[in-house]
Amino acid sequence: MAFNSAAIEEFSDIWVFCEQREGKLMSTDIELISEGRKLANERGCKLVGLLLGADGIESAAKELGGYGADKIIVASDERLAVYTTDAYTKVICDVIMDKKPEVFLVGASNIGRDLGPRVAARLHTGLCADCTHLDINMDIYTDFLREASTIDVDSVKFDMEDKNMKMTRPAFGGHMMATIICPRFRPCMATVRPGVLKKAPFDQTKADAVEIEKVQVNLSDSDLKTKVIEVVKESRKMVDLLGAEVIVSVGNGISKNPEKGIEYAKQLAEALGGGVVGASRAVTDAGWLTADHQVGQTGKTVRPKIYVALGISGAIQHKAGMQDSELIIAVNTNEDAPIFEVADYGIVGDLYEIVPLMIQEIQKVRA
Template sequence: MSFNSADINSFRDIWVFCEQRDGKLVNTDFELISEGRKLADERGSKLVGILLGHEVKDIAKELGGYGADKIIVCDHPELRLYTTDAYAKVLCDVVMEEKPEVLLIGATNIGRDLGPRCAARLRTGLTADCTHLDIDTKKYVDFLATSSTLDISSMSFPMEDTNLKMTRPAFGGHLMATIICPRFRPCMSTVRPGVMKKSEFSQEKAEVCQIVMRHVELSAADLKTKVVNVVKEAKKMVDLIGADIIVSVGRGISKDVEGGIKLAEKLADAFGNGVVGGSRAVIDSGWLPSDHQVGQTGKTVHPKVYVALGISGAIQHKAGMQDSELIIAVNKDETAPIFDCADYGITGDLFKVVPLMIEAIKETQNA
């Protein structure tokens, strides 16, 4: 078998690595298949999902409902749980044989373990944690026109370019960079969860999606790591990404951490079913667990309402929340950068302002 990542003309099709946990597909699969469909249409190629696991054939069809033309299923008992060794071996073997032009992987804790290992083995580039993808250059230019401060009219672009243009935040979200991988294939990208829009599910499409079972070769010598056990933490799962209302707290709660978090919870309840998030300072100080973190190193959210309490608004935090539909900020410091992206700003002590807000919201609801 000859595999040469530099022979770029022998590579075809858009591929998505579909992750499963406990035999269930994860949300990023649907987001990536939906996005992959768009890219495959721009390129005029097929969209293929690759699913690794054990006894997972039955869940594959659902991916077709979001636009996959074909799902390759690699089934083996050693693939039931994720291990770097087994997954990298199987994924790389199939990629070397089938030569996809593009390979997208969700930037989950698993995807970010698997992606770089495979890219190094395949001798190709990988772009981490992308938030926007284009193949068609005209679409990319349209994207720049609305999402950058560049003067597009004075620039020229290679309109025939068919490289995948992978855009991601850099330096804590202060700069955006579009990366290409022109000399090697596949073009690999891990994609940030919660950013790509999931398309409508179509039962019709799911029915016509082709499912291909693939023989897997794995031997004991391939496996140098062993999962001793998996522990699900009993903590309440926070679904920041899907939330409509998020009330986040920052360093401003330091004088009464517990009280500050309580107030945020009460305000989130007053708005109706909101969840509590936190800035990096709050997570680093151990005031809230890390799955509450909003920002460049945490989660990217776009709720209907985002309330920032005592958050200064470091670039790294803004990167994760500035696309919220409506932003309310409360901060003692009137020069706090958070006010630059807030729709409504209140200068004041959150411990005084928030109780008033809760009361006023409740009053309007009772009226």
């Protein structure tokens, strides 16, 4: 029988594409499996991970079970060792057409942003890109709206029986958030921003219990339009915002002396315990820091233990990228700056005067 993406009653289960590089799982895999577990519980179905790679990649599958997957489907072939759009799209679409998942989640990494649209187009289904929040259950979704939106939820008539996945993402340049559904086709596909979802704790019992299913890979030379000849790694050291527990970010408030402002941020990050320096878009656009430092909807979404915003006004695009940090400290000369709306501690003043005092006091406490 031919695959029909509009026959939505034939589809079931939540699937996650589990990205690997050089045989190692990516942090987005754990985030998506953790979120997929929540969605599968809401839907009352199984959570399945799809893992592609070279022979032996199945050894990484059990780890995914430890974060909540019921089953990992493994497609192993030497031609899948390194990602290529043609090979991965062919294999993934073959498996999806055969097994028909209701939802297919992909991390919005460089690979995911290339792979997701190609898979969706071939399957004739919809894709919502760069999502920051996902829900299926309407009660949970309306609770999210009460907390995170300006909508008067109680005055709106919702279809509380709606079982479509609700995919929330920034829209109109980040000036608003939109929730999108795909009611007519399956699987419902979304790419999800790295760093926005919480990781579940690892459970060895679940890892031991996960089911692993190996599927046959059907690839021919005619399926492959490209071939990876060599992988050259960039030698420049990139800042790891997603893995940092402490981030000190600078904004347009350092404009009178950018070099000094960035140096103060580095010193404060170090004093707080080996943190890293982030930036608003204004700083990277000005060329004071490179784009890998950028926090926000067009940069990276982070949730460190401590986030310090120096001279950042707090536009919605920036706040969306850091507002889930455990502790937020803001320094700004404008007492009405939007950043203070999400800050746990706010200091009104000149960062060039405040930051040296902060460093001094932190060093005293640590001593």
